[in-house]
Amino acid sequence: MMTAASSERIGVIGLGAMGMGMARRLVGAGFAVRGYDVRPEAMAALAAAGGEAAGSPAEAARDAGLLLVMVVSAAQAEAALFGPDGAVPALPRGAVVILSSTVPAGSAVAFGERLATTGHLLLDAPVSGGVVGAESGRLTIMASGSPEAFAKAETALAAVAAKVYRLGDAPGIGSTVKAVNQLLAGVHIAAAAEAMAFGVRAGADPRTLYDVISNSAGSSWMFQNRVPHMLDGDYTPRSAVEIFVKDLGLVLDAARELRFPLPLAAASHQLFLMAAAAGLGREDDAAVVKIYERLAGIAVSRPEEEAEPRS
Template identity: 50%
Template sequence: MKIGVVGLGSMGYGIATSLLRSGHEVFGADVNADAIKRLRAEGGSQADIASAANQLDALVVVVLNAAQAEDVLFGKDGLVGWLAADAVVMLCVTVAPDFARLAAQKCAENEVHFLDAPISGGSVKAAQGKLSIMASGTPEAFTRARPALDAMAETVFELGDAAGAGSAMKAVNQMLAGVHIAAMAEAITFGMTQGIDPETFIKVIPRCAGTSWMLENRAPHVVSGDFTAHSAIDIWPKDLGIVLDAARASKFSAPITAAALQQFLAASGMGLGREDDAAVAKVYARNAGLTLPGADK
């Protein structure tokens, strides 16, 4: 297949290279020209994605948020208007379910298939082609997207024949993921106040009932003092904001999610927005007068 990937950040770049390894012709687009050059050096097409749009079988969108997705797909230079009939748009961005439904409608008006396909698994699994994809869309959209899905994902959850269900499931996942990261930060710093150093924390807790995937993945970042962003702090005000907007619309109280959001907002307010989301531990450390490992780095 000829596949365009818009958004070559940590997740999108991994997706693009997984598609390349599976033999697809990949066209990359990103505001960072260096990311495009890097992809081309690894075998990506030398052609500009806009000039190749009418040849694409699939367009994978991995940008930051709904506003960027709207611009990429339907804006002044939106790609949907240039895609060939029967191409499929795979929206891998965390967005509100209502946005996914509206995007599907607009694609249909252009005779383009749409798959609501948010992703989970992090940058490492993206690069390995082992993501989990929570997908919903018409049977035709799944059929058109199948070769790309097979290259990108270890598991594809087929959640229905209409857009919106995939994004709703992603909201549930993000509710848990965001809460678990904040809880990890709270627990590891609480342990420090009780004389338990972070190194001991990650030796013990992953073997106990209080563990989580997020704890096991993020706590080592705190221990190493390396907050190079794999998933940045500033992602969470957006994602948990989506969760809370949906909860509010359903008249559903989500106080634990709201508390986690406040910690990410505090971290962003401290200037940590572009650091790894494990850096939310710095909020707790500051408030408790603690010194995290590697604080002098």
């Protein structure tokens, strides 16, 4: 792992499951990390990990050469950067904003243009890999921005990611590629839920079904990662239903502007909307399987201790 100089400071705005994992990795890499989140318990957790809690986005940005933004939406990113007590006026000129939130490509472009007028650089750098990837420093980063921004952010990116893709010299391309990833991820989760529910309704044992499909052509990374949540009935949110309501909504918005049909993404979005409407929005995204369970009167969940012993 590349190690930062002990004096190198990075601000982090957004200490949710992903942002906290990334912040801890940066602390471990030798950065002086000052973070802000609207939840006091998140800032206390950062302080316990060796970082410093900030009282506002502006305080997080003060004296920082890099500012990592990992919030939920473009609106939150706008507020964190340019709102009252926002980060940008306090951020030293020449500093790089690493925008790792999933936002529309147009928003990333607009943020880059606006930051250029204030003397700052933007790296459009959304991530994939989930909470486990954030905590282990094994994220995939889909980034676009100027060579200067990449050079300044190189050590920080190496601390949190296993792969960093340089997709272009301007913001927007990174967010476009992330939209493609989220389209596939959402469709794969929805398909995994539908397939497992279908198999159980037809009489298959859910754990055996999972084992067989995991070693067959119908498997996917999402199938192997999310179906265990369904089998255990564990819907502690690693990534929530509401995240895919938002992300697939962004995908469909972009497609509508392009006049490009996305029937599979649209159907998957409807499933996530159904789950949110049923009160499951804050549960793990694998909870979309509960829609099928309720419709068919079945249970996909089968804790390991209830499974039949194998001969």
